Every structure is written in structure tokens, then in C-alpha cells.
Amino acid sequence: MTTTTALAQPASPLKRITNVAKLHFANPWTTLGLPWIILGVIFVGMLTVWWLIYSAIDESARESALEGTQFSGSSFFIYIYMMVVAIQAISITFPFALGYGVTRRDYYLGSALAFVALAVIYTAGLTIISVAETMTGGWGMGVTIFAPVYFGAGIAERVFVQFVLFLFFLFFGSAIAAVWVRWKATGVTMFFIVIAALLVGLIALATFTDSWGAIGTTFVTLGVAGVAAWSLVLTAISGVAGFTLLRRATPRNAA
Amino acid sequence: MTSTIEVTNLSKHFGKVNAVNDVSFTVAENKIYGLLGRNGAGKTTLMQLLTGQEFASSGTISLFGQAPVENAKVLQNTCFIKESQRYPEDFRPKDVFKTAPWFFANWDQEFADRLIADFRLPLDRRIKKLSRGQLSSIGVIVGLASRAPLTFFDEPYLGLDAVARQIFYDRLLEDYANHPRTVILSTHLIDEVSNLLEHVLVIDDGKLLINEDAETLRNRATNVVGMKTAVEAFTGNREVLHRDGIGGLSSVTVAGLSESERRDAHAAGLELSPVSLQQLIIQLTRTETKEFEASA
Amino acid sequence: MDDSRPIFAQVAENIENDIISGALPEEGQAPSINEFAAFYRINPATALKGVNVLVDAGILYKKRGIGMFVAAGAQEQLKGARRDSFSSEYVRPLLAEAEKLGIDSAQLTQMIAKEANNS
Numbered sequence: 255m256t257t258t259t260a261l262a263q264p265a266s267p268l269k270r271i272t273n274v275a276k277l278h279f280a281n282p283w284t285t286l287g288l289p290w291i292i293l294g295v296i297f298v299g300m301l302t303v304w305w306l307i308y309s310a311i312d313e314s315a316r317e318s319a320l321e322g323t324q325f326s327g328s329s330f331f332i333y334i335y336m337m338v339v340a341i342q343a344i345s346i347t348f349p350f351a352l353g354y355g356v357t358r359r360d361y362y363l364g365s366a367l368a369f370v371a372l373a374v375i376y377t378a379g380l381t382i383i384s385v386a387e388t389m390t391g392g393w394g395m396g397v398t399i400f401a402p403v404y405f406g407a408g409i410a411e412r413v414f415v416q417f418v419l420f421l422f423f424l425f426f427g428s429a430i431a432a433v434w435v436r437w438k439a440t441g442v443t444m445f446f447i448v449i450a451a452l453l454v455g456l457i458a459l460a461t462f463t464d465s466w467g468a469i470g471t472t473f474v475t476l477g478v479a480g481v482a483a484w485s486l487v488l489t490a491i492s493g494v495a496g497f498t499l500l501r502r503a504t505p506r507n508a509a
Numbered sequence: 510m511t512s513t514i515e516v517t518n519l520s521k522h523f524g525k526v527n528a529v530n531d532v533s534f535t536v537a538e539n540k541i542y543g544l545l546g547r548n549g550a551g552k553t554t555l556m557q558l559l560t561g562q563e564f565a566s567s568g569t570i571s572l573f574g575q576a577p578v579e580n581a582k583v584l585q586n587t588c589f590i591k592e593s594q595r596y597p598e599d600f601r602p603k604d605v606f607k608t609a610p611w612f613f614a615n616w617d618q619e620f621a622d623r624l625i626a627d628f629r630l631p632l633d634r635r636i637k638k639l640s641r642g643q644l645s646s647i648g649v650i651v652g653l654a655s656r657a658p659l660t661f662f663d664e665p666y667l668g669l670d671a672v673a674r675q676i677f678y679d680r681l682l683e684d685y686a687n688h689p690r691t692v693i694l695s696t697h698l699i700d701e702v703s704n705l706l707e708h709v710l711v712i713d714d715g716k717l718l719i720n721e722d723a724e725t726l727r728n729r730a731t732n733v734v735g736m737k738t739a740v741e742a743f744t745g746n747r748e749v750l751h752r753d754g755i756g757g758l759s760s761v762t763v764a765g766l767s768e769s770e771r772r773d774a775h776a777a778g779l780e781l782s783p784v785s786l787q788q789l790i791i792q793l794t795r796t797e798t799k800e801f802e803a804s805a
Numbered sequence: 806m807d808d809s810r811p812i813f814a815q816v817a818e819n820i821e822n823d824i825i826s827g828a829l830p831e832e833g834q835a836p837s838i839n840e841f842a843a844f845y846r847i848n849p850a851t852a853l854k855g856v857n858v859l860v861d862a863g864i865l866y867k868k869r870g871i872g873m874f875v876a877a878g879a880q881e882q883l884k885g886a887r888r889d890s891f892s893s894e895y896v897r898p899l900l901a902e903a904e905k906l907g908i909d910s911a912q913l914t915q916m917i918a919k920e921a922n923n924s
Contacts, residue, residue: 264582265614273611281597281604346597352562353591354612355584355657501579504563541848678846686839686849704812704847724851728811775898 267360274356274364275371278343285343285372289335290379296331297399304397332376333423340369340427344496345434349505362497365428373420381413405478415482422489429492432499511538513659513691514559519568521554528554530715531568536708539689541681543706543723545699545790551715552695553592556661559693560589572659588613588657590648592664596636602647603632613655620684621654627676641668649677656688663695674698678705699787703727709786713794723786730789734760735779743777751792762792812847816855819845821883824864824875831880835865835873 265273278285344365351361384401392398405412433441460466473481514536521529529551536542544552557563559570561577561584570576572583596605606625610616625632628646636644645666652660666674682705685692696702709726711719719726730750733740740759751762762784766774774781784792820841823829838856842849856873859865864879876882903913 265585267581270581270585276611277608280608281599281601284599343597346595349595350597351612352560353589353594354609355560355587355589356612357561357579357581357584359579360581502564504557540850679843682846682848683839683843686842704845704851707848707850723848724811724813724854776901778901 270356270360271364271367274351274361275368277347277351278365278368285339285368286375289332289339289376292335293332300399301393301395301397304393304395308395332380333419336372336376336420337423337427337430339372340424341431341434343368344428344431344500348431348435348500348503352505358501358503362500366425366493369424369428370421373417373424376420377413377417380416381409384412385409407478411479415478418482418485418489422485422492425489425492425496429496429499432496432503435503435505436499512536513538513573515569515571516559517569519555519558519570520566521551521558521563522566527715529558529712532712532715532717533568534710534717534720536691536693539691540707541685541692541694541705543699543702543709544693544695544712545697545709546712546718547794548697550712552712553663555712556589556663556693556695560584560587560661562589585612585614586658587661588652588655588659589661590652590663590665593641593667594644594648596644596647598635598637600636601633602630602636602639602643605636605647605651606632609651609655613657615656615658615688617654617656620656621650624650624653624680627680628673642666642670642673643668645669646673653677653680653684656684656690659691659693661693661695664697665694666696666698674701678702681705699790700785703786711790711794718793719790726789727783727786728765730762730764730784730792731766732760732762732782732784733774733779734758734782735777739777739779743774743779750789762789812845812851813854813858816841816845816847816852817858820855820859821864824879825883825887827880829875831875831877833875834871835875837872 347365348361352358356364380400384405387393387398387400401412405415430442430445433445437444460469476484512535514534516535517533519529519532520527532555544555546552554563558565559572559577561579564578572580573586575583577583577587602625606621609621610618624646628643628650630643630646630650631639634643639647645668649662649665649669652662652665666677669677678701681692694702694706703723706723709719709721709723710717721729733743735743735758737754737757737759740761744761744763747763749761749763753760766781771781820829820835824831829835835856836844838849838852841847841852841856845852856865860867860873862882863876864883865873866876867873899913900910903910908916
């Protein structure tokens with residue numbers, strides 16, 4: 255007469271984790287669509303401005319004018335945006351996924367997988383554009399938008415630095431989101447107070463021990479890639495913190 | 510009979526508040542349960558504990574024979590549709606229905622499509638532009654089409670009108686009949702769901718007040734109305750759940766009557782009328798000063 | 806489904822009424838439990854309980870794998886049972902009400918005869 259609803263065959267752990275990862279791309283607009291569009295708009299805008307400057311000044315003044323573009327932080331926007339994406343993704347899909355019977359562990363691992371995938375995608379995209387930028391001689395005007403010096407000199411170094419930075423901002427964002435899920439606004443406020451206190455503490459420490467000079471030397475010795483590599487420690491701390499916090503979190507509706 | 514859920518001495522405290530207070534019960538496989546009670550009685554906390562979303566202060570929970578917390582093997586057989594369930598803001602309903610099958614092994618797309626048509630849900634509109642009722646219907650559709658062996662509906666129909674709610678009840682019954690599963694439905698619209706339920710759990714102030722077969726509960730009480738003297742003669746030493754009266758008339762609610770007692774009552778010129786599940790639960794939980802939500 | 810008796814008893818009585826009226830003919834197939842449940846908007850367990858009352862009384866019988874059927878002679882059996890309770894169900898309440906209003910049995914008989922002629 256009827257078929258009794260059988261218990262589901264346990265899905266493999268990998269399947270469960272990739273399902274959560276896919277959840278973050280179910281509607282790719284926020285994670286993949288919008289950031290590229292905004293980048294594109296910034297890109298076109300900057301090109302226009304530079305073209306105006308380029309045409310307005312004579313040859314001799316160009317070089318010094320373009321000096322400034324070596325440090326344009328326009329592509330930095332994408333990192334901050336990725337942090338916001340991570341915060342949003344976790345805080346909204348966490349209660350949603352748990353209603354679907356997903357464990358916190360699978361949820362966090364799946365989200366981490368999605369974040370690594372995002373880092374790969376954005377690094378690849380930015381690398382392709384920066385190569386194009388170099389090959390076209392700075393879009394024909396010597397402009398630097400996607401290959402600024404602070405991302406390193408060669409392609410390999412640039413890929414590494416960008417990938418590692420994406421990881422940092424995504425995982426730092428997910429740690430913030432975990433704080434939000436656990437303790438809402440109060441928690442996030444406390445979190446930033448603690449971070450600020452830590453920074454002030456470190457600066458004070460460096461100042462009182464008169465070690466700024468040594469720090470400067472260390473950074474120079476490490477080089478861009480070396481400094482970026484050290485950010486992996488912070489990324490790992492953020493990851494472990496996010497995981498630990500989410501493991502004991504309860505989805506609540508309260509804003 | 511197999512138990513889907515076994516709960517022993519379960520408590521959950523938030524600071525000094527005992528949201529769930531030393532509760533023990535079992536849930537039999539493939540029955541529809543009503544989890545009833547006032548707002549703030551502890552229904553949602555209890556369901557969150559059962560689905561491993563909340564951590565117990567003390568006591569044990571077993572779902573399909575295992576503890577649910579962080580247990581994928583158990584949890585992938587559950588679906589929990591919450592009151593005002595939130596969805597990712599950039600999602601459209603069609604994104605919800607695209608992702609849900611990844612998590613529910615028994616998902617039935619045809620059934621989902623039929624429900625989408627029944628509720629006239631626009632699939633392409635962004636979640637944030639949907640009305641409260643349309644949001645609720647997404648939850649109801651996911652809850653039904655997931656066919657999870659253990660499905661929780663926590664006040665699933667905020668904003669749904671009477672017609673939509675009737676569609677929900679009809680589809681639930683129909684699909685449950687063809688695909689029996691364990692359903693736990695929390696609601697304050699007790700009268701509407703009364704006939705759908707096979708078993709009733711009433712929770713009040715964190716404690717389990719009633720754990721009874723719905724049929725037994727429905728016959729548990731009868732209103733007896735008539736001349737005060739006749740009513741008093743009839744009730745005698747019987748337990749009276751509720752008493753009311755104007756002038757020489759009296760109305761009392763008494764525990765279930767046998768056929769012969771009914772005849773006696775008729776012979777004594779008394780009128781008997783049923784006490785609905787809702788009225789009964791109001792009377793049983795009225796000891797507190799809070800107003801029962803059902804009156805809202 | 807709203808009087809004070811158990812729902813399963815009301816379901817059983819509704820099915821009995823359909824058999825007495827001929828809507829459910831003898832040896833004809835009765836609706837399934839799930840159809841009853843959907844029609845009356847009740848839990849299938851309650852519908853099953855109602856149907857089982859009639860199965861136990863020999864009004865309905867089950868054919869394995871096919872469904873439920875109305876037994877031969879069910880209609881007459883039900884009518885007989887209803888005739889037996891007719892007096893207590895209808896006549897006694899009528900007399901009780903008549904007595905309350907001061908209508909004696911002769912007047913009552915007259916009223917019944919008159920109504921019977923009219924219909």
C-alpha cells in the first residue's frame with residue numbers, strides 16, 4: 255500500500271562537504287558576478303582618467319605622473335570585498351544549512367573549500383589581467399592597475415602573494431562571521447576592540463623597545479613573498495578560531 | 510513499535526531560565542506529532558535540541574538510536590523548517606529548490622513542482638522581495654518535498670492565508686499517507702491541525718504537560734451544560750477541569766464520559782458538547798497568568 | 806467531524822450511511838484508508854481505526870493486495886442494527902421533548918400521522 259520512508263544511505267563525507275561548498279555558488283551573483291563587474295567599472299574608470307592625463311600632459315612629464323600609479327590601491331578593493339563576502343556567506347547560510355541537517359563540521363569544511371576555490375578563481379583572474387597589463391605595456395599608457403609592485407615582481411611571486419592574501423581575507427572574514435553567529439553585534443564589537451587593542455599593544459611594544467628599525471629591516475629582508483607567507487599564520491589562526499567558534503554555535507533568528 | 514526519538518531527563522537552561530526542564534518522552538516512528546504550547550513555552554528550543562542545533566544542559570537525546578549533535582548520519586535524515594526561516598538574500602526560490610535536493614536523499618522534484626504551482630510561488634523573484642506568506646510557502650514546500658524520515662515544522666505558516674494553510678494540511682496528509690514518515694508539527698492553530706495529529710505533546714513553561722494519543726485526548730473532556738442543580742448532581746465527585754455559570758445555568762468541563770454516562774446526562778436534561786483540543790489545552794495551561802497564544 | 810464522539814466512530818458511521826443509502830454497494834470496493842483520510846482530512850491512523858470497526862463487525866472485508874470491499878448482506882445488517890437502536894435514538898428523545906411541552910402521546914401520534922401524509 256505504501257512505501258515506508260527509508261533512512262537515507264549515509265552520503266560520503268566528501269559529498270557532504272562539496273554540497274556545502276556548492277551552496278555558496280548556488281547563486282553566483284554575490285561571490286562571482288558582482289565583484290568582477292565592480293572591478294571592471296573601476297578598471298574602465300581608471301583607464302579613462304589616465305587617458306585624460308596621458309593626453310593632457312606632454313611626454314616629459316608623463317614618467318613622473320605615472321610614478322604614482324605604481325601604488326594605486328584600486329585592486330585592493332577586491333580583498334576587502336572578499337572579506338565581506340565571507341562574512342555574509344557564513345552568517346546567512348549557516349542557519350540555512352543546519353536546517354537542511356548539515357553538521358557544523360561539514361558546514362565549516364565545505365565553506366572553507368568554497369573559500370579556497372574563490373581564492374583560486376580570483377588569483378587566476380587577476381593574474382591573467384595583470385599579464386595582459388604587462389604585455390600591453392600598461393594598456394598602452396604605462397599604467398599599473400593590476401600589477402603593482404607590492405604584489406611582487408615576477409608572475410610566480412605575484413600569484414603566490416595574491417592567493418595568500420585572498421585566503422587571509424576570506425578566512426579572517428569567516429572568523430568575524432563566526433563571532434557574529436555566536437554573539438551577534440556585541441560579539442563583533444568586542445572582537446574589533448580586542449583586535450584594535452592587540453594592534454595598539456604591538457605598536458606600543460615596538461615603540462618602547464625601540465625596534466621599528468629592526469622591524470623595517472626584517473620586512474625588507476623577508477620581501478613581499480616572505481611577508482605574505484607569514485600571513486598564512488594569521489589565516490590559519492582565523493581558520494581554527496572560526497571552526498572552533500562555529501562548532502558550538504546555535505542558529506538563531508534574532509538579528 | 511520503533512522509536513524515532515528518545516528523550517530522557519532533557520534540560521536546557523539559558524542563565525536562570527529553564528527553557529526545557531527535565532523532559533522525557535519518546536516519538537514513535539511514522540506518526541504525525543503535534544508539539545503544542547504557548548509562545549515561549551520551549552517548543553522551538555526543544556526542536557533545536559532534537560536536531561542538534563542547540564546543546565543540552567543535561568539529559569540525553571537519541572534520534573534513530575544515536576545522539577544527534579554533529580552526527581551527520583542522523584542529521585541527514587532530518588529536515589527542520591523554522592518559523593521565519595532565513596534564506597540567503599541573493600537567492601531566488603528556484604535557487605532554494607536547486608540546492609535542497611543536494612541535502613535530502615528522498616527529495617521529490619515532481620512533488621515540489623506541484624506544490625510550487627499550488628502555492629503560486631514566483632520562482633525568479635529575489636528572496637528579499639517576497640511576501641511573508643511566500644517565504645513561508647518556500648519552507649513548507651522544502652519540508653514536504655524533502656520527505657525526510659524525520660521532519661520538523663516549527664510554526665511554518667506565518668503569513669499564509671487560510672487557503673494556503675489548507676493546501677499545506679491536505680498535501681501533508683496525502684503525502685504522509687503514501688510516504689509515511691515521522692512529522693513533528695509545532696503550531697498554535699491547534700483546532701486547524703487537531704484532526705491531522707496522531708499524538709500530542711503539550712509543553713508549558715519548559716515542562717512536558719501532556720503526552721497522549723490525540724484521539725484519547727480529544728475524548729478526554731466534555732462540556733456539560735444545564736440547570737445548576739442537575740449539573741451538580743451529575744458531576745458529583747467527578748474531576749471538573751473547568752467551571753462556568755450564569756444565573757441558574759451551569760457549564761462544567763469534565764473528564765471523558767462513557768456511553769452510559771452520556772445517556773444518563775441526556776436523561777437528566779443536560780446538554781453535552783465536545784471540548785476541542787484547543788479549548789482543552791487552554792484550560793490545562795491556564796494556571797499561568799500569561800495569555801494563551803491561541804486567542805491571538 | 807465535529808460532534809463530541811470520537812472521530813473514528815464518526816468515520817465508521819459515515820461509511821455505514823453510505824452503505825445504507827447504496828452509495829457504497831455490496832461487493833463493491835470501498836475507498837482506501839488514505840482516500841478516507843484525505844477526504845475527511847484526518848490522520849490515516851484515525852481513518853484506519855474507523856474502518857476497522859466495520860471490518861470487525863463484518864461490514865467490510867479485506868482482499869489481500871486489492872483493497873476493502875462491502876460484505877454481502879451488509880446493508881441489511883446495518884439497517885437491522887439501526888432499527889434496533891431507532892427507539893432509543895429517536896423515539897425516546899421525542900417523547901422526552903413532547904413531555905416537556907405537554908404534548909401527550911395521542912397528540913403525538915396524530916402529529917406523526919399528519920407529517921407522514923404531507924411527505
